[in-house]
Structure formats: C-alpha cells, structure tokens
Amino acid sequence: MASENLDEIDRALVALLQQDAGQAYATLGKAVGLSAGATHERVRKLRERGVVRRTTVEVDPKALGLGVLAFVMVESSAWMGDSAAAFAAIPEIEEAHVIAGSASVLVKVRSTTTEQLQDVLRRLYAIDGVSGTQATVSLETFFERPPSPTL
Amino acid sequence: MASENLDEIDRALVALLQQDAGQAYATLGKAVGLSAGATHERVRKLRERGVVRRTTVEVDPKALGLGVLAFVMVESSAWMGDSAAAFAAIPEIEEAHVIAGSASVLVKVRSTTTEQLQDVLRRLYAIDGVSGTQATVSLETFFERPPSPTL
DNA sequence: AAGAAGAACCGAATGACATTCGGCATAATG
DNA sequence: CATTATGCCGAATGTCATTCGGTTCTTCTT
Incomplete structure (x- = not known):
C-alpha cells in the first residue's frame, strides 16, 4: 500500500x-x-485499499478491569519469526513486535492484576525458544492515540 | 469506572x-x-459511562507512510509526571507511559523514515528534564489488537 | 492536438437503519 | 407488600447509507 x-x-x-x-x-x-x-x-x-481496516470502538481498558499494563522484553535463544501465533494465543497480549537488540520480541500486556501479569510471564516462557523476560510496568499512561495521517 | x-x-x-x-x-x-x-x-x-470512548477506524500505519516503528525509553534526571503535554506535542508519538525502572517514560513512535525518527529523538531531548533516550526499533509487527473485554 | 476512456464528482431517489417512546415485565428498595 | 427504578420489546418516525444517471475533469492513446 x-x-x-x-x-x-x-x-x-x-x-x-x-x-x-x-x-x-x-x-x-x-x-x-x-x-x-x-x-x-x-x-x-x-x-x-486496506488503508481503513475496519470501523471499531476505542474502549477504556480500566473500564474493562484491565488496570495493569506492562511492556515485556522477551529474550530468546532461537529465531522467533515464526512465533506470531504463539503470542497471539495469549489473550492478555495486546501487541507483539520483533525487535532489534538484546531481546527478540517486545510485547504489550494488559491484565487485571499483577498476579495475572505473572501468569502471562509464565505462559510466555512456555513458548518454544523463550529464554527470558523482562517486564516494565506502566505506572501511568499519559496518552494513547492512533497513527497520524498527516505526518 | x-x-x-x-x-x-x-x-x-x-x-x-x-x-x-x-x-x-x-x-x-x-x-x-x-x-x-x-x-x-x-x-x-x-x-x-466512558467504557466505549468513541467510534473510530483502525488504519494501516504503513498505508499512511509510517513505515518505521520504535519504542523509546526516555531517561530523565527529573520527575516527568507533569510532561504529558510536552510528549503529546510531538505528533509522531503514538503513546507515552510513565514507567518504573531505570528510565522514566516509554514512548511508542511511528515515523516515515529513520531520519524522522532521529528527529523525534532530538525533539525528545528538548523536553525539560530528559537526559537520555534509548530506541528499540520494531523489525516486524506480529499483531496489534484492542484490549480484550473477556479477560 | 483531438478524441476516447477512465476517474471523480453532484444530487436525487430509494432502501436501510438510528432513535425514540408507550407499554410491559422484572428487579431493587423501603 | 407497595413503590420505584431499570431493562426490555416492538412499532413509528426521522435520519442516513447506498446507489445511480448525468456531468465534469483527468489521463491515455493516436
């Protein structure tokens, strides 16, 4: 496109x-x-043309009970390029990106409690090749907004 | 809520x-x-009740020409809690979160080129208190999806 | 340059849907 | 138990989505 x-x-x-x-x-x-x-x-x-993918609603995560937000650096000892489906199978993961650097995949996780976040980390470890995780918890979200069409 | x-x-x-x-x-x-x-x-x-904030459209960032995605750890020598507006004033920043850890704010940046990304970093340094940035570039996005209402 | 084809636009007609509301049923409160 | 509040149904009415014939503009071909 x-x-x-x-x-x-x-x-x-x-x-x-x-x-x-x-x-x-x-x-x-x-x-x-x-x-x-x-x-x-x-x-x-x-x-x-796929520019507009769909009409959707923007939802307040906290209103859904999702009060915990964390970014997790997932380290691996293997190529994670074929693992999209494994990440997508964890419903708490909102987005997942293959990254350059010391880790391999960066994921954004929303959960209801920190206990649930820990459980997500446990499930991440169950993905083939994952050797480590490093979670960074968001204390406050300044804002989230869509990509700008005027850049 | x-x-x-x-x-x-x-x-x-x-x-x-x-x-x-x-x-x-x-x-x-x-x-x-x-x-x-x-x-x-x-x-x-x-x-x-604010659960549904608005009706919007999901857009393909690449279709908008935004082919570069990076997560930037912004380090500061000062409390960044009052800097939301400064971050929001940089249109390439899609989201910004105050985080716990060695950095202070994690921002998600979309730009058209890596040169533009560099310019964003320069503008980030112009924010009062910002002492460093560490960008992690996304090579591939596995998926991005909204918060799940059924967790 | 001229003509043809394609793309984009306007505005009206028509079908589809959003919105409202009277009446009814159920749940909550005193 | 009686009253009030909430949620639901289904129909009426207003609003909008969608389509289409005709026109204009742009692009392509010769």
Missing part, C-alpha cells in the same frame, strides 16, 4: 474518521468540500 | 463493536439475544 496514493482529502478523511467514525457522510463531506455521495465513494475506496 | 458493572452482555457487545462498529443494532442485538432498541440503549449506556 503506497502512501503516495493518498491525497490531502484522503488524509483529512482518515483523520476525521479516526476522531469520530460515526458521523454522517454529509457531515464528513462538508468538512472536506465534497458531497455526501462522493465522500462515501472515497471512504469505500480507503476501505477497499 | 468499576468493571464489576459490566455484565456478560455488555462485554459481548464491546467485543462485537471492537470487531465491527458499523454493524446494525439489529445485527448486534441478534448476537446477544436482545432487540435492536434494547441493544441501542445498552450501547448508549456504555458510551455514557
């Missing part, structure tokens, strides 16, 4: 949809200077 | 909305065994 195919209107639409995907196409259209129908077609294309 | 107030139906609705917030209330209702109107009222309440 080459970003060079996104013009100013596409980027404005993405930003507006990130803020409020529930607004009417007529409202969106006014904001970017198009009719509702043309706006609808533009958004349909953004979906078709 | 006490999570004890979320019943099974609420949690099912959150999960369904996370997957596809564009589906009709009639469809949602069928999935949880309620009428469209009752479902609408349930979701309205989840919004009112």
Whole structure:
C-alpha cells in the first residue's frame, strides 16, 4: 500500500474518521468540500485499499478491569519469526513486535492484576525458544492515540 | 469506572463493536439475544459511562507512510509526571507511559523514515528534564489488537 | 492536438437503519 | 407488600447509507 496514493482529502478523511467514525457522510463531506455521495465513494475506496481496516470502538481498558499494563522484553535463544501465533494465543497480549537488540520480541500486556501479569510471564516462557523476560510496568499512561495521517 | 458493572452482555457487545462498529443494532442485538432498541440503549449506556470512548477506524500505519516503528525509553534526571503535554506535542508519538525502572517514560513512535525518527529523538531531548533516550526499533509487527473485554 | 476512456464528482431517489417512546415485565428498595 | 427504578420489546418516525444517471475533469492513446 503506497502512501503516495493518498491525497490531502484522503488524509483529512482518515483523520476525521479516526476522531469520530460515526458521523454522517454529509457531515464528513462538508468538512472536506465534497458531497455526501462522493465522500462515501472515497471512504469505500480507503476501505477497499486496506488503508481503513475496519470501523471499531476505542474502549477504556480500566473500564474493562484491565488496570495493569506492562511492556515485556522477551529474550530468546532461537529465531522467533515464526512465533506470531504463539503470542497471539495469549489473550492478555495486546501487541507483539520483533525487535532489534538484546531481546527478540517486545510485547504489550494488559491484565487485571499483577498476579495475572505473572501468569502471562509464565505462559510466555512456555513458548518454544523463550529464554527470558523482562517486564516494565506502566505506572501511568499519559496518552494513547492512533497513527497520524498527516505526518 | 468499576468493571464489576459490566455484565456478560455488555462485554459481548464491546467485543462485537471492537470487531465491527458499523454493524446494525439489529445485527448486534441478534448476537446477544436482545432487540435492536434494547441493544441501542445498552450501547448508549456504555458510551455514557466512558467504557466505549468513541467510534473510530483502525488504519494501516504503513498505508499512511509510517513505515518505521520504535519504542523509546526516555531517561530523565527529573520527575516527568507533569510532561504529558510536552510528549503529546510531538505528533509522531503514538503513546507515552510513565514507567518504573531505570528510565522514566516509554514512548511508542511511528515515523516515515529513520531520519524522522532521529528527529523525534532530538525533539525528545528538548523536553525539560530528559537526559537520555534509548530506541528499540520494531523489525516486524506480529499483531496489534484492542484490549480484550473477556479477560 | 483531438478524441476516447477512465476517474471523480453532484444530487436525487430509494432502501436501510438510528432513535425514540408507550407499554410491559422484572428487579431493587423501603 | 407497595413503590420505584431499570431493562426490555416492538412499532413509528426521522435520519442516513447506498446507489445511480448525468456531468465534469483527468489521463491515455493516436
């Protein structure tokens, strides 16, 4: 997906949809200077091209009882490139990234308690090749926001 | 926001909305065994209570040209608790967390190039109290998904 | 440069859905 | 037990999503 195919209107639409995907196409259209129908077609294309993956809701993790957030550096003695499914099978893991450096995979974990976080660490060790973990607990989240379409 | 107030139906609705917030209330209702109107009222309440913060779109960062992802450990010689606004003023920063440990704040950065990432690091140093940064670049993202309402 | 094809747009028509509300049932409270 | 609060259903009504014919603009071909 080459970003060079996104013009100013596409980027404005993405930003507006990130803020409020529930607004009417007529409202969106006014904001970017198009009719509702043309706006609808533009958004349909953004979906078709995979720029907009889906419409979702942003949820307050604490409201779900997920009061503990930690970033875990997972060390391994083996190539972890084929382990995506193993990480995805641990529901507390929100994201997982293969990284360069002393560890191999960085994962973001949300849990209800620190006990549950410990259990996640135990389950991480059960993944083939994992030799160590180093958890960094978040004391406070300043903010979390979506990728900016205007960089 | 006490999570004890979320019943099974609420949690099912959150999960369904996370997957596809564009589906009709009639469809949602069928999935949880309620009428469209009752479902609408349930979701309205989840919004009112701040569980559901907003309806948004999930976007492919690469499609926006944001091909570089890094996690930066920001070290400081001072208390960073009042610096949320300073971090938020750097648009490449997607999230920022106060952490326990040798560094003070962990930030997630998306940029178009490694040069831009370097520029972000320079701007981070300009924040009062910042004494060091340690960037960990993501080579591959296994997955990113929303917090699970069923943990 | 001219013509054809493709892409994007407008605005109206039509189908789908959001929202509201009266009535009923259930749960909670005093 | 009586009263109040909450949640639900289903239908009515207002709003919006979607489509499409026609027009305009852009790109491609000769």
